[in-house]
Amino acid sequence: MEKVGSWDTKIVISELTQGRDLANELKNQLQPAKSREACGYLVEKILSSYDNALSVLNDMSFLENPSQINGLLGSASPRSSDGSDLIDSKDRVIKKRKTLAKWSEQVRVCSGTGLEGPLDDGYNWRKYGQKDILGAKFPRAYYRCTHRNTQGCLATKQIQRTDKDTSIFEVTYNGAHSCIQERLKQKKENSLILKKEEEEIQRHEAQQNMIILKNETQELDTKEEIFPSFEFFSEPIKESNFSANYSPPFLSSTTSESYNFEIHHNLQTSETDFSEIISNPASVTNSPLGDLDFSIDPVDFDPKFLDSIEYF
DNA sequence: TCGATTTGACCCGG
DNA sequence: CCGGGTCAAATCGA
Numbered sequence: 001m002e003k004v005g006s007w008d009t010k011i012v013i014s015e016l017t018q019g020r021d022l023a024n025e026l027k028n029q030l031q032p033a034k035s036r037e038a039c040g041y042l043v044e045k046i047l048s049s050y051d052n053a054l055s056v057l058n059d060m061s062f063l064e065n066p067s068q069i070n071g072l073l074g075s076a077s078p079r080s081s082d083g084s085d086l087i088d089s090k091d092r093v094i095k096k097r098k099t100l101a102k103w104s105e106q107v108r109v110c111s112g113t114g115l116e117g118p119l120d121d122g123y124n125w126r127k128y129g130q131k132d133i134l135g136a137k138f139p140r141a142y143y144r145c146t147h148r149n150t151q152g153c154l155a156t157k158q159i160q161r162t163d164k165d166t167s168i169f170e171v172t173y174n175g176a177h178s179c180i181q182e183r184l185k186q187k188k189e190n191s192l193i194l195k196k197e198e199e200e201i202q203r204h205e206a207q208q209n210m211i212i213l214k215n216e217t218q219e220l221d222t223k224e225e226i227f228p229s230f231e232f233f234s235e236p237i238k239e240s241n242f243s244a245n246y247s248p249p250f251l252s253s254t255t256s257e258s259y260n261f262e263i264h265h266n267l268q269t270s271e272t273d274f275s276e277i278i279s280n281p282a283s284v285t286n287s288p289l290g291d292l293d294f295s296i297d298p299v300d301f302d303p304k305f306l307d308s309i310e311y312f
Numbered sequence: 313t314c315g316a317t318t319t320g321a322c323c324c325g326g
Numbered sequence: 327c328c329g330g331g332t333c334a335a336a337t338c339g340a
Contacts, residue, residue, distance in 0.1 A: 127317060129332060142331070146316090158331090 104172040108165070123177060125157060137163040145179055153179035 124146035132139045138161040145153040158172040 126315090128334095130317095130319075131330065131332095134329060140330085144332095 101176055102172065102174050104170060106162070106168050106170050108168045121157075121171075123155070133160065136160065138166075145177060147179035151179040153177050155179075 125143035126146045126148075127141060127143050129142040130139050131142070140158055140160040143157045143159065145155040147153045154175045155177045156174045158170075158174075160170045160172075162168045162170055
């Protein structure tokens with residue numbers, strides 16, 4: 001394929017849209033199924049994946065259409081020769097901030113699921129800060145890729161528990177991973193990190209509400225209710241490659257508690273830094289969905305997108 | 313001992 | 327000046 005014009009993009013969008021609709025239909029069909037929890041998880045992941053892909057493609061089709069670029073960038077200032085900087089009204093060169101691909105998710109973690117969703121997104125993160133955010137009940141935690149120094153990976157993420165529903169976490173990802181990670185090894189570590197994080201949030205909440213937990217048992221019970229288990233869900237799912245005969249071991253131990261899972265993707269590439277995403281094959285799996293084995297294969301994925309870069 | 317986390321200080325853009 | 331984001335020394339813990 002020589003290049004991907006808006007017509008080709010429309011086809012891709014159309015195909016993805018159809019796939020999403022079909023997955024939706026599948027979701028409906030699976031309602032009475034016994035293993036609804038597992039199916040629901042898979043279907044939600046499928047849908048999220050489609051949403052992500054569509055978001056990317058929709059943004060790209062924006063960029064392919066010059067008449068829409070002004071709307072996207074506002075009344076853009078003239079650019080300097082290399083296109084990387086902006087020039088203000090007094091002809092001063094303003095270094096354009098290097099913006100990385102940015103997207104966010106809202107993840108609900110409910111009783112009985114043990115689902116941490118993108119909180120365990122298959123990458124090694126190192127916490128480098130935590131801030132109390134004005135007007136927010138819970139602090140925001142800042143993470144960067146563990147391989148920042150060793151591999152120069154610039155990916156970061158922020159995690160913050162939402163005010164209204166304490167079971168929902170807002171996870172904002174910044175930048176694409178350029179690192180190669182050991183995926184299996186890190187999962188247990190992540191689980192430990194998350195447990196600590198949860199404990200910290202609990203502590204913070206307790207402080208804020210001036211609640212003194214009368215005994216340790218009560219505290220443990222509360223933790224158990226929100227994050228009953230980090231590991232048992234994600235481990236088998238991710239390594240099962242979603243084979244048809246896969247039977248999640250946790251289902252037998254899961255009671256009648258409903259599988260309550262909600263994930264919302266909000267992909268933003270506020271500026272034209274798609275090269276951040278596209279040029280790096282590893283970044284294809286940078287999405288929080290990247291831990292899924294059915295994520296788009298970089299080999300099949302790259303050529304079209306690389307061709308489309310020429311429009312940027 | 314060494315890598316990860318904590319946390320107050322610092323930086324910087326609005 | 328304020329608030330969000332990052333730095334880095336102290337601390338933790340495996």
